[in-house]
Amino acid sequence: MKIQHLLPVAAVVAALALSGCVTNTEGETQGGTERVSVEVDKAASDLVPADIRESGEAVIGVHTPYPPNEYRDENNNYAGWAVILTEAVVSKLGLKPVWQESSFETIIPNIQEGAMDMGSASFTDNKERQKVVDFVNYYEAGVLWVAPTGKLVDPNDACGHVIAVKQGSFQHLDELPKKSAECEAAGKKPIEMVPFDDQAQVTNAVRLGKAEAFSADSPVSLDAIAQSNDQLEPSGEAFDMTPYGFVVDKGSPMGRLFNWLCSHSLMTEPTRRFSRMRELRLVRLRRRPLTLVARRSRARGSN
Numbered sequence: 001m002k003i004q005h006l007l008p009v010a011a012v013v014a015a016l017a018l019s020g021c022v023t024n025t026e027g028e029t030q031g032g033t034e035r036v037s038v039e040v041d042k043a044a045s046d047l048v049p050a051d052i053r054e055s056g057e058a059v060i061g062v063h064t065p066y067p068p069n070e071y072r073d074e075n076n077n078y079a080g081w082a083v084i085l086t087e088a089v090v091s092k093l094g095l096k097p098v099w100q101e102s103s104f105e106t107i108i109p110n111i112q113e114g115a116m117d118m119g120s121a122s123f124t125d126n127k128e129r130q131k132v133v134d135f136v137n138y139y140e141a142g143v144l145w146v147a148p149t150g151k152l153v154d155p156n157d158a159c160g161h162v163i164a165v166k167q168g169s170f171q172h173l174d175e176l177p178k179k180s181a182e183c184e185a186a187g188k189k190p191i192e193m194v195p196f197d198d199q200a201q202v203t204n205a206v207r208l209g210k211a212e213a214f215s216a217d218s219p220v221s222l223d224a225i226a227q228s229n230d231q232l233e234p235s236g237e238a239f240d241m242t243p244y245g246f247v248v249d250k251g252s253p254m255g256r257l258f259n260w261l262c263s264h265s266l267m268t269e270p271t272r273r274f275s276r277m278r279e280l281r282l283v284r285l286r287r288r289p290l291t292l293v294a295r296r297s298r299a300r301g302s303n
Contacts, residue, residue, distance in 0.1 A: 038091045044261060045094035049253055052117055058095040058254075060086060061107035061119040061247075066166075066199050068223040069122045069244075085138060086120040086246070092261055103197075104168045108133055111249050118254060119247035122217060124170055126242075134255040135245030138262060142238030143175060144221035147213040148206060152235045155179075155215070160189035164202045164211035167195040171215040175240075199224070207231055 045053070052058060062078065065071040073079040078099045090097040100116060107119040111133060125135040145155045145163075153161050158179060165171040172195050180191040194211050196202045203224045205211040216224070218238040225232045248255040 038088055040094040041092050041261065042094075044092065044257055047253060047257055048093050048095065052095065052254070056094075056096055057098045058090045058093070058117045059098050059100050059115070060090070061102050061110055061116040061121060062099050063102060063104040063107065063121045064198070066122055066220060068219060069217075070120070082120060082122060082139075082244070089246070089258055089261055090118075093257060104166075108247060111247060114249075117248070118258075122220075122244050123247050124217075124242050125245045126170075129247070133247050133250055134252060135243075135247060136255055136258040136262060137243035137245040139244045140241050141244060142218040142241045143171065143215060144218040144238040145213050145215050145235035146203075146206065146221045146224055146232050147235040148209075149231060149233045151212070152233070153213040155236050155239070158191050158213070159183035159186070160191070161213065162192040162194060162211045164194045164196060164205040164214040166199050166202050166216065167197050169216070170242075175215060203228075203232075 062070050062083075064078070066080075068080055069082040070078065070080045083099075087097045102110060102116075104121060107116065107121055107123075108129065110116040111119055119133075122141075123129070123135070124141075125137055129135070143155075145153065147153050153163070160183070163176060165176060172193065176191055176193045180193065184190050194205060196205060199216065199220055202211075202214045202216065206214050207228065213235050214221075214224075221234065225234065246255075246258050248258070
């Protein structure tokens with residue numbers, strides 16, 4: 001059976017409706033995921049750093065699976081709404097997107113060392129990361145807990161519960177440690193945090209009863225619920241809305257180029273072509289409307 005992943009409305013509109021990026025011709029389909037046909041912005045492409053421009057490629061660090069944002073499809077090709085968006089922006093600069101799989105924790109060091117040109121792995125912009133890299137933000141997500149249907153865990157009162165998280169994520173390094181410390185300060189049992197290497201393992205831990213709930217970014221949580229055959233449900237509402245961003249080296253001209261493209265290339269209406277992508281099912285988060293943001297943010301952090 002072919003799995004259909006949920007795509008956040010605003011992110012789809014952003015990825016699919018970059019003004020001037022989308023042509024009137026059908027995009028290439030790769031492994032069931034439609035690629036975006038774009039027209040190169042010559043003025044912007046001329047400003048790409050010489051070494052990257054001469055290679056003709058942008059090496060993009062990614063860590064999968066993290067559906068519906070980034071994952072591998074049935075043909076082992078990279079897919080997901082964030083992949084579509086990233087490829088559209090990179091292609092606008094006349095570059096071929098080259099995805100490089102890496103552990104989540106090593107993507108930023110690889111960018112700093114010059115082994116990668118950018119990262120697109122649902123990185124959340126936060127102050128600690130801003131010290132070493134630049135962000136161009138494109139989407140705002142929240143944190144949403146997920147539990148077995150009928151067995152909810154209150155994110156604000158999870159003391160003593162077993163909670164699964166993705167290794168290296170905001171939930172692993174920030175959210176749960178802080179909540180667990182608050183539990184202990186109140187004389188309660190700490191949260192038993194169980195980290196896993198990828199989101200599929202996190203979700204399976206809850207489905208198999210190895211954890212009582214998991215905490216993840218809201219698009220990822222909603223997608224896991226949609227694939228669960230009613231075995232999982234939201235454990236409360238989404239909270240802590242924060243931005244995802246492309247990651248580039250500190251002071252890199254690529255950051256300014258991405259920022260300019262996103263700031264000046266937006267349309268407010270989705271194109272007809274993407275309304276015909278029948279396999280894409282759209283959902284809205286139960287929060288304020290989400291919009292594409294192209295700025296270096298002051299926000300906290302997630303993945």
